[in-house]
Each structure stands twice: as C-alpha cells, then as structure tokens.
Amino acid sequence: MEKLGANPANSCPLTPLGFLERAATVFGDCPSVVYGSAVFTWSQTHRRCLRLASALVSLGISRRDVVSVLLPNVPAMYEAHFGVPMSGAVLNTINTRLDARTVSVLLRHSGSRLVLVDPALVPLLDDALRLLPPGHPAPRVVLVEDPSEKDPTPAAALTYERLLEMGDPDFVWVRPTSEWDPMVLNYTSGTTSAPKGVVHCHRGIFLVTLDSLVDWAVPPRPTYLWTLPMFHANGWSFPWGMAAVGGTNVCLRRVDAASVYAAIAAHGVTHLCGAPVVLGMLADAPEDARRPLPGKVRILTAGAPPPADVLHRVEAIGFDVGHGYGLTETGGHVVSCAWKGEWDKLPASGRARLKARQGVRTPGMTEVDIVDGDTGRSVPRDGATMGEIVLRCGCIMLGYLNDGEATKAAVREDGWFYTGDVGVMHPDGYLEIRDRSKDVIISGGENISSVEVESVLYGHPAVNEAAVVARPDEFWGETPCAFVSLKDGAVTAADVMAWCRERMAGYMVPKTVVFRAELPKTSTGKIQKYVLRNLAKEMGPTRRGSSSKM
Numbered sequence: 001m002e003k004l005g006a007n008p009a010n011s012c013p014l015t016p017l018g019f020l021e022r023a024a025t026v027f028g029d030c031p032s033v034v035y036g037s038a039v040f041t042w043s044q045t046h047r048r049c050l051r052l053a054s055a056l057v058s059l060g061i062s063r064r065d066v067v068s069v070l071l072p073n074v075p076a077m078y079e080a081h082f083g084v085p086m087s088g089a090v091l092n093t094i095n096t097r098l099d100a101r102t103v104s105v106l107l108r109h110s111g112s113r114l115v116l117v118d119p120a121l122v123p124l125l126d127d128a129l130r131l132l133p134p135g136h137p138a139p140r141v142v143l144v145e146d147p148s149e150k151d152p153t154p155a156a157a158l159t160y161e162r163l164l165e166m167g168d169p170d171f172v173w174v175r176p177t178s179e180w181d182p183m184v185l186n187y188t189s190g191t192t193s194a195p196k197g198v199v200h201c202h203r204g205i206f207l208v209t210l211d212s213l214v215d216w217a218v219p220p221r222p223t224y225l226w227t228l229p230m231f232h233a234n235g236w237s238f239p240w241g242m243a244a245v246g247g248t249n250v251c252l253r254r255v256d257a258a259s260v261y262a263a264i265a266a267h268g269v270t271h272l273c274g275a276p277v278v279l280g281m282l283a284d285a286p287e288d289a290r291r292p293l294p295g296k297v298r299i300l301t302a303g304a305p306p307p308a309d310v311l312h313r314v315e316a317i318g319f320d321v322g323h324g325y326g327l328t329e330t331g332g333h334v335v336s337c338a339w340k341g342e343w344d345k346l347p348a349s350g351r352a353r354l355k356a357r358q359g360v361r362t363p364g365m366t367e368v369d370i371v372d373g374d375t376g377r378s379v380p381r382d383g384a385t386m387g388e389i390v391l392r393c394g395c396i397m398l399g400y401l402n403d404g405e406a407t408k409a410a411v412r413e414d415g416w417f418y419t420g421d422v423g424v425m426h427p428d429g430y431l432e433i434r435d436r437s438k439d440v441i442i443s444g445g446e447n448i449s450s451v452e453v454e455s456v457l458y459g460h461p462a463v464n465e466a467a468v469v470a471r472p473d474e475f476w477g478e479t480p481c482a483f484v485s486l487k488d489g490a491v492t493a494a495d496v497m498a499w500c501r502e503r504m505a506g507y508m509v510p511k512t513v514v515f516r517a518e519l520p521k522t523s524t525g526k527i528q529k530y531v532l533r534n535l536a537k538e539m540g541p542t543r544r545g546s547s548s549k550m
C-alpha cells in the first residue's frame with residue numbers, strides 16, 4: 001500500500017474548463033446561450049471560446065496575465081469565463097455599477113492587460129483610464145458589439161467579433177500546469193471596507209462548481225436565467241456549472257421584474273439565482289409586469305439574509321426557493337439550508353422561518369463551525385450564543401492579491417477561514433447568521449443582532465426595506481437605529497417602534513427610526529450599513545429614555 005498514491009494519470013490538474021469540451025460533445029446541437037434573437041449551440045460556444053483564447057495569446061496575453069471584463073450578462077461575458085482562462089490568463093470580472101475612480105483603482109491594482117467592454121460602459125472605462133496614474137501602462141481595450149447599443153468607437157478599433165475572427169477554433173487551449181494556478185480574480189462588494197482582490201485557482205473553482213450543482217440538485221439540461229450578474233463572484237460558479245450539465249443560459253442585459261417574468265415565460269426557465277433584493281422585486285412586481293410561471297421555477301438566493309417574510313411571499317407566487325450562504329472568498333455557496341421533507345407539513349410562515357436560516361455545509365465542504373472570538377472554542381448549539389462563522393474546504397481562495405496582511409487575518413494558522421460573519425448554531429446543527437461582526441450592536445453589554453431586528457421590521461406590512469445600525473448612546477453605549485423605506489407613507493416612527501415592542505425584547509427595539517425614500521446600496525444590491533452607521537453617528541448620541549424619529 002505504501003507505494004501507491006499520486007501518479008501522472010490521477011494527478012492531472014482539476015479545472016472546470018474541461019466541462020466545455022464535454023458539453024460540445026454531448027450537447028453539441030443544443031442551445032447553450034440565448035440573447036434576444038441570437039441563439040448559440042454548445043459546439044458554437046466551444047469554438048468561440050477557443051477562438052477567444054487563441055486570439056488573446058496572439059495579442060501577447062500569457063499565463064497569469066489579468067484580463068478584465070466590464071460587461072453585463074451578454075454572451076461575451078459567458079464566453080470570457082472559458083475563453084480567458086483557456087489562454088492561461090486570469091479572468092477579472094469588474095462590477096459594472098462601480099464609479100470610474102474605483103474601476104481605475106481595480107485596473108491598476110490588478111495590473112490588467114486587456115479589457116473587454118460593453119458599448120454602454122465605454123464612457124465609464126474612458127474615465128477610469130484617464131484616472132490611471134501617469135506612466136501606468138493602460139490595458140488594451142476591446143469593444144464587445146451589442147445589437148441593442150450604439151457603437152461608440154471608431155471603425156478601426158478592435159472589436160470582440162473581429163478578435164474572434166482572428167482566433168483559431170481548433171486552438172489547443174493552455175491547460176493549467178498545476179491545479180493551484182490562479183484562474184479568476186474577483187473584487188469583493190466593498191460592503192464593509194474597500195474591495196479586496198480575491199484570487200481563486202482552477203482546483204477551487206472546479207470543486208465549488210460541482211458542489212453547487214449537487215447541493216442545488218441541478219438536473220441535466222436546465223434552462224437557466226441570468227438574473228445574477230456574472231460579475232458578482234462569477235455568478236456563484238454557474239457559468240461553468242451550466243456547461244457541466246448542458247444547460248441553456250438565457251442572458252438578460254437588464255434585470256427588472258417585467259423582463260424577468262417575460263423571460264421565464266418565453267424560455268420556460270427552470271432555474272435562476274438572485275440576492276434577496278431580486279426576490280423582493282419579484283414578490284412586489286405590479287400585476288401588469290407578472291406572467292404565470294410555465295412550470296416549476298427554482299430560485300437560489302444568497303448574498304444577504306433573506307427576510308422570512310420575503311421568502312414567504314415569493315413562494316406564495318409559486319417559486320421554489322433554495323437558500324445558500326457564501327462569500328467571494330469561497331467562490332460560491334458553501335452552506336445551505338438543506339430542506340427536510342418533514343418541514344413541508346409546517347404552515348407557510350414556519351417554513352419560511354426555517355428557510356431563512358443559512359443551514360449546513362454543502363456536501364463538498366469539509367467543515368463549518370461557529371467559534372467564540374476570545375476562546376476560539378465552538379459555541380454551544382443553543383441557537384442563542386453568537387460567534388464567528390469559520391470555514392474549511394477546497395474552494396477557499398488562494399488569498400487576497402497583493403495583500404498579505406488581510407490574507408493572514410482571514411486564513412489563519414489554525415486552519416480556518418474567518419468569515420467576519422456572526423452567527424448562532426441551532427440545536428439541530430443548522431447555523432443562522434445574526435450579523436456581520438462590524439454590524440453587531442452592543443447595547444448595555446447585550447449583543448443585538450441587527451438582522452434579527454430587521455426581520456421583524458420586514459414583517460410590518462408597510463415596510464419596503466429596513467436596515468438597523470448602532471447609534472451612540474450616552475448611557476447604553478449604543479442603541480439600535482432603524483432606517484426604513486416604506487411601501488406607503490401612512491406610518492409613523494411610533495407605529496414602527498410599537499410593532500417591534502410587541503415582537504422583541506425591549507433592549508432590541510430601535511430607539512431611533514429614520515424614514516428614507518431609498519436606502520443606500522452597494523453595486524451588488526446590498527444595503528450599505530457603514531453609510532447608515534455614519535449617518536447615525538452624525539445624529540449624535542441618544543439620551544437615556546429618549547426615542548426619536550426623523
């Protein structure tokens with residue numbers, strides 16, 4: 001036995017890129033990517049990706065060079081997920097909702113060599129390039145033509161289709177020399193601080209892709225609607241996943257309730273992903289935007305805590321919602337609320353409450369725990385004691401690009417990745433996020449989960465969105481301050497406080513309620529609590545016994 005082990009046949013580097021070759025063989029004539037009236041087959045997508053890889057190499061792109069994309073969910077964005085790493089380069093998808101300054105910082109930080117850009121985003125890229133420091137080599141720009149957008153570049157500029165024409169459809173793609181070779185570079189959303197550049201290798205992406213398919217029980221040949229931006233942590237690994245199962249990728253340039261319902265009906269969509277804001281959008285869609293669902297439509301939600309009330313409402317329409325938890329640093333979801341048959345017997349609100357819990361590790365994940373910050377020991381399974389969620393598995397990032405300190409703080413010597421999320425472990429072994437460590441409110445020594453207070457606020461029939469942050473308090477240190485946007489305006493701060501008082505302990509009830517037409521969000525649709533926290537701080541401390549409204 002001692003002599004047996006790794007050999008050249010069993011230690012070839014794992015990579016998700018091979019899924020595409022297989023898809024071309026098995027599903028060659030089946031639709032791969034649909035966009036408006038354009039329909040590609042898997043053999044066409046395979047050849048287009050090889051052309052892209054070959055053309056990039058002919059432009060001088062080589063192993064480990066960074067190629068960025070500034071694109072909505074269009075076919076070129078899908079193809080870049082294969083074509084760019086098939087050239088040996090590292091794919092960097094840039095969030096299209098960022099401002100020019102941030103895009104410029106990311107281009108500089110990543111040392112990007114080439115950018116694929118959408119016509120509508122050319123002005124943003126131009127501004128970002130102008131902001132690069134003098135002497136910094138600007139990346140080469142390739143415009144991705146789009147039938148629905150005016151072409152803003154001179155005829156002589158290099159375009160995506162011309163680039164593909166230059167490429168070889170029989171190109172022998174550049175395989176990773178090691179499965180640990182970097183494959184993608186994704187910047188985090190910047191919800192809690194400046195975006196960090198997360199680097200994943202081929203092996204990690206291979207593992208999370210297959211794990212996500214198994215965990216969500218995705219069958220062969222699904223019809224997958226791209227409501228989740230592929231720039232957000234590579235669409236939680238599903239660009240590669242859809243090739244593995246021969247799915248049809250329905251691309252949408254813009255996501256609004258009417259286009260989502262229309263696309264579901266027109267294409268017979270079976271699967272889609274979205275942050276809880278997308279669920280809210282579907283649940284609150286006006287009657288004239290809705291279409292009957294053509295069959296079972298499954299939604300995977302992750303990225304922020306889904307309020308039980310929103311889960312309940314979207315399931316009432318007929319959607320079948322799965323709930324996952326992950327971070328840019330894990331490449332996809334690694335914890336999910338694995339559903340038990342016996343829960344089906346519960347009333348709808350009870351089912352939604354259970355589904356709002358983040359759940360248990362996915363099958364491919366090695367270990368998840370919640371640990372006490374001081375002792376490092378697991379917290380008791382009592383559904384009440386809070387600790388930090390830590391993870392261990394093959395899809396944890398290689399690290400943050402050029403940021404050894406942040407990498408060391410997140411991936412520690414004890415073998416855990418520290419998520420910065422605070423949660424509790426329930427007696428049945430399912431975990432539930434209570435907060436991000438920076439968002440916990442400490443009032444008179446009691447830890448208050450802002451998420452828990454928010455979930456009560458979301459239950460109020462007039463509340464559209466809610467976020468709870470700490471406001472300084474002269475006596476308690478901090479008290480909860482709720483920022484609320486309303487569906488209709490006929491509610492007072494006193495009503496909101498009374499609603500909370502009936503449903504939670506007194507110390508958790510917001511002592512300040514601020515109404516806003518809209519709450520500030522990150523480019524991935526998450527509410528920017530640090531902006532609200534600053535606003536709460538600027539209001540000055542609350543005084544003993546006081547409660548206020550604005």
Ligand SMILES: Nc1ncnc2c1ncn2[C@@H]1O[C@H](COP(=O)(O)OP(=O)(O)OP(=O)(O)O)[C@@H](O)[C@H]1O
Nearest residue numbers: 188189190191192193303304305324325326327328
């Ligand atoms: N199902 C979920 N329920 C609650 N929170 C979730 C869920 N899924 C993800 N999250 C939150 O999203 C975070 C991961 O988001 P992402 O990687 O996009 O960047 P970010 O953490 O928002 O940005 P930054 O790290 O720059 O502040 C998790 O740490 C967690 O706080």
